[in-house]
Amino acid sequence: MSTAESVEDWRNDASRDLVRSAGDRYEMLTRGEGAYVWDENGKRYLDFLAGIAVVSLGHAHPVFVDAVATQAATLAHVSNYFATPPQLALAARLKRLAGTGPDGRVYFGNSGAEANEAAFKLARLHGLAGDGKPGRPRILALTGAFHGRTMGTLALTGKPAMQEPFEPMVPGVEFIDSTVEALEAAMDDRVAALFVEPIKGEAGVLELPEGYLQAAREITARHGALLIVDEIQTGAARTGAWFAFQHAGITPDAITVAKGIGNGFPIGALITFGAASELFYPGTHGSTFGGNALATAVAGAVLEEVERAGLVEAATTRGVQVRDAVDAIGSGLVEGTRGMGLLIGVALRHPLAGAVVAAAQEHGLIINAANESTIRLAPPLTIGDVEIDEFQDKFGRALHTVESAMLLDHTPTEAPA
Ligand SMILES: *Cc1c(COP(=O)(O)O)cnc(C)c1O
Numbered sequence: 001m002s003t004a005e006s007v008e009d010w011r012n013d014a015s016r017d018l019v020r021s022a023g024d025r026y027e028m029l030t031r032g033e034g035a036y037v038w039d040e041n042g043k044r045y046l047d048f049l050a051g052i053a054v055v056s057l058g059h060a061h062p063v064f065v066d067a068v069a070t071q072a073a074t075l076a077h078v079s080n081y082f083a084t085p086p087q088l089a090l091a092a093r094l095k096r097l098a099g100t101g102p103d104g105r106v107y108f109g110n111s112g113a114e115a116n117e118a119a120f121k122l123a124r125l126h127g128l129a130g131d132g133k134p135g136r137p138r139i140l141a142l143t144g145a146f147h148g149r150t151m152g153t154l155a156l157t158g159k160p161a162m163q164e165p166f167e168p169m170v171p172g173v174e175f176i177d178s179t180v181e182a183l184e185a186a187m188d189d190r191v192a193a194l195f196v197e198p199i200k201g202e203a204g205v206l207e208l209p210e211g212y213l214q215a216a217r218e219i220t221a222r223h224g225a226l227l228i229v230d231e232i233q234t235g236a237a238r239t240g241a242w243f244a245f246q247h248a249g250i251t252p253d254a255i256t257v258a259k260g261i262g263n264g265f266p267i268g269a270l271i272t273f274g275a276a277s278e279l280f281y282p283g284t285h286g287s288t289f290g291g292n293a294l295a296t297a298v299a300g301a302v303l304e305e306v307e308r309a310g311l312v313e314a315a316t317t318r319g320v321q322v323r324d325a326v327d328a329i330g331s332g333l334v335e336g337t338r339g340m341g342l343l344i345g346v347a348l349r350h351p352l353a354g355a356v357v358a359a360a361q362e363h364g365l366i367i368n369a370a371n372e373s374t375i376r377l378a379p380p381l382t383i384g385d386v387e388i389d390e391f392q393d394k395f396g397r398a399l400h401t402v403e404s405a406m407l408l409d410h411t412p413t414e415a416p417a
Contacts, residue, residue: 063302315342348375
């Protein structure tokens with residue numbers, strides 16, 4: 001079959017057979033290794049998105065491959081009526097990395113949304129009236145933050161356009177601006193929980209104001225509300241700490257993790273701290289697949305390798321290098337960079353992120369448009385000098401392609417701060 005025919009085939013198959021909620025697929029990818037993937041025609045791409053901050057170790061990493069194969073050949077799945085060694089090992093590892101101390105607990109699901117659904121139920125349990133205490137029907141979440149696509153997590157997601165087709169929403173959630181003043185104004189003793197995305201990834205890699213998490217910890221504690229930090233995109237070393245909340249030196253009541261902990265094997269988790277660990281009681285939540293031996297063995301091996309290879313520190317140093325590389329391109333289209341570690345937003349001066357992503361793909365580089373004027377970069381944590389040099393070259397050429405096409409003013413601008 002000729003290449004042209006096969007391209008036709010897969011595009012037709014995709015548009016006929018796949019649900020239309022995602023747009024047209026860009027390319028058909030067939031293989032990956034390290035920071036690279038290949039399409040069906042053998043074209044190589046440098047993957048600076050890593051499946052949206054998922055493939056922490058890079059594609060087909062031997063530790064990942066071995067963990068999948070070994071555990072699949074040993075014991076993949078039993079019901080949650082039973083414990084398995086990899087499940088208990090991963091729970092203990094996550095507690096240690098999150099710093100819960102002995103009284104932390106871990107709930108396993110299969111995705112970020114499932115982790116956040118569990119967190120939503122945790123907030124409801126905390127909000128129950130009883131023992132003479134009044135109830136807490138209110139839940140606070142931040143405008144623009146993303147927490148998932150299921151009905152519970154969509155209700156927590158501060159993006160009205162995403163919610164509208166699916167109204168009515170699960171009730172009780174109120175959205176506030178990401179300022180300490182807005183939190184102070186909204187908070188009272190009827191709030192069960194505040195949900196926070198420490199860096200708003202889907203919104204364009206937007207950081208919280210300096211000191212926000214510390215203030216949020218103090219304000220929620222003062223009113224007896226839970227502080228729940230969604231670390232699904234920021235966790236697993238991505239920002240240069242195991243979890244982004246650790247940069248702020250606080251102790252939350254719960255965090256949720258997913259994306260980067262499985263290197264592509266679907267898994268999510270809710271990790272609770274202190275008294276919040278006692279809220280779930282038998283019968284209140286569960287999942288058939290959640291925490292099975294295969295998923296937990298793979299995530300355990302991935303996190304062990306992140307630790308062994310020093311990738312927490314690498315996220316910081318490589319992140320600086322990537323941002324320097326963006327600055328060094330000196331493109332008039334780029335306003336500056338933001339983010340932490342290897343979760344980076346490149347702010348554009350014009351709403352041309354889609355065009356830049358398309359041009360980058362032409363040049364063999366995969367990046368993402370978080371919104372129309374922000375490029376999101378989230379490469380594997382294993383990238384080195386070679387990949388960063390190649391990124392600079394390809395990203396520079398993509399920016400240049402778009403600048404030329406749009407006939408923009410090429411006057412050099414001062415280097416961003
Ligand atoms: C990706 C993401 C989710 C949802 O995770 P899924 O695995 O897609 O359900 C939730 N919160 C944040 C911050 C995310 O980045």
